[in-house]
Amino acid sequence: MPKNFLIVGGGIAGHFIAFHLKQAGHNITLIDNGKNRSSRVAAGLINPIVFRRMAKSWRIDELLEYALTFYDEIEKQTNTTIIKDINIRRLFSSEQECNLWKQKELETNYLAYINSLENADKVYDKTKNQFGSGRLKQAYHVDAISLFNAFQKAIWVDGELVEEEFNYSDLNPLELKYKDTYFDGIIFCEGKDIKNNPLFQEINVECTKGELMTIHHNYLPKDESVNRKCFVIPLGNNTFKVGATYVWHTDNDTPTEKGQMELCEMIKYISDEPFEILNHTAGVRPTTYDRRPFCGEHKSYTNIYCFNGLGAKGYLLAPLLAKELKDHILLNTDLNPEVSLYRNSKS
Numbered sequence: 263m264p265k266n267f268l269i270v271g272g273g274i275a276g277h278f279i280a281f282h283l284k285q286a287g288h289n290i291t292l293i294d295n296g297k298n299r300s301s302r303v304a305a306g307l308i309n310p311i312v313f314r315r316m317a318k319s320w321r322i323d324e325l326l327e328y329a330l331t332f333y334d335e336i337e338k339q340t341n342t343t344i345i346k347d348i349n350i351r352r353l354f355s356s357e358q359e360c361n362l363w364k365q366k367e368l369e370t371n372y373l374a375y376i377n378s379l380e381n382a383d384k385v386y387d388k389t390k391n392q393f394g395s396g397r398l399k400q401a402y403h404v405d406a407i408s409l410f411n412a413f414q415k416a417i418w419v420d421g422e423l424v425e426e427e428f429n430y431s432d433l434n435p436l437e438l439k440y441k442d443t444y445f446d447g448i449i450f451c452e453g454k455d456i457k458n459n460p461l462f463q464e465i466n467v468e469c470t471k472g473e474l475m476t477i478h479h480n481y482l483p484k485d486e487s488v489n490r491k492c493f494v495i496p497l498g499n500n501t502f503k504v505g506a507t508y509v510w511h512t513d514n515d516t517p518t519e520k521g522q523m524e525l526c527e528m529i530k531y532i533s534d535e536p537f538e539i540l541n542h543t544a545g546v547r548p549t550t551y552d553r554r555p556f557c558g559e560h561k562s563y564t565n566i567y568c569f570n571g572l573g574a575k576g577y578l579l580a581p582l583l584a585k586e587l588k589d590h591i592l593l594n595t596d597l598n599p600e601v602s603l604y605r606n607s608k609s
């Protein structure tokens with residue numbers, strides 16, 4: 263018997279849980295206020311390595327395997343190209359970082375994600391390359407705009423997507439009733455705006471602003487994404503996406519002159535050649551102190567859930583976490599304890 267679910271928030275968290283519940287035969291109503299400033303702004307990179315620590319990303323093997331299947335399924339259902347392989351080249355910031363890469367190269371559980379250093383990486387001259395560089399395996403680029411267009415055109419049917427503000431005072435959480443309609447479950451996916459949700463005041467989602475630019479540059483490599491201080495993604499016709507800044511505790515998503523200057527400084531670690539700025543955007547990542555997302559049921563209200571805290575890696579995390587949340591809702595399977603809603607609550 264199909265159940266009726268209400269989902270609040272139409273970023274990737276809301277869209278992906280909605281998709282999984284719909285695929286399982288249930289009815290969904292997704293309310294979004296159209297103010298999205300994270301999922302649609304995101305660069306959409308899927309990078310299996312955290313360069314800061316030169317370590318594998320959390321649960322990378324299972325998250326990546328599922329994410330590829332998921333995006334492939336959306337591509338097939340919508341006849342759209344959403345995800346592409348991308349070569350990511352890390353330009354080392356020091357001798358130590360280069361040595362750390364050489365150590366990881368010898369570890370079997372890194373074989374799937376990093377290439378052994380070759381002389382060509384050492385003498386690579388398409389950008390600055392003071393300490394040498396290393397190339398990743400299995401990195402991807404999701405085109406966020408194509409993804410949302412695909413959902414809009416080919417996945418949602420009339421009535422499923424409602425563009426309006428969700429008004430918390432119209433919710434009766436005990437009866438699972440919103441305005442005049444009863445639901446079997448309600449899932450909150452408001453990203454940074456969870457702070458407005460009276461039911462989840464204990465959930466500690468931080469706001470981390472990020473700014474991005476699109477530039478025209480005649481000298482950056484057109485066939486791979488380079489990374490040092492910032493990432494540069496080739497988009498074709500000598501245009502590149504450059505990002506992103508990190509400003510903690512900032513809820514404001516307006517692009518700033520300071521952010522633009524910071525990005526311009528970052529690019530100098532990659533190239534000194536001149537470039538033209540074509541576009542400049544900003545968004546706010548819903549982040550967490552321990553860099554783990556939040557996923558689960560409210561501690562007092564049955565069948566009310568929260569899916570948030572996707573941080574800087576939403577495009578990698580959200581597909582599998584949405585499936586796991588769907589299984590938890592429908593089959594009562596356990597969620598990974600690391601994503602528990604109340605693990606580090608504010609009170």
Ligand SMILES: Cc1cc2nc3c(=O)[nH]c(=O)nc-3n(C[C@H](O)[C@H](O)[C@H](O)COP(=O)(O)OP(=O)(O)OC[C@H]3O[C@@H](n4cnc5c(N)ncnc54)[C@H](O)[C@@H]3O)c2cc1C
Pocket residue numbers: 270271272273274275276293294295296297298299300301302303304305306307308426427428429451452453454455456471472473474505506544545546547548569570571572573574575576577578
């Ligand atoms: C500059 C930048 C670069 C990034 N780059 C990458 C990247 O390369 N790779 C990667 O994996 N991730 C990246 N991210 C992170 C990624 O964007 C986030 O992890 C992800 O988008 C979070 O998705 P979400 O659905 O939780 O939140 P959001 O995308 O913010 O969605 C929440 C939605 O809820 C809606 N909403 C909130 N309150 C209400 C209400 N009361 N009523 C109705 N609607 C409401 C909002 O308008 C919004 O549409 C980047 C983020 C930024 C800002």
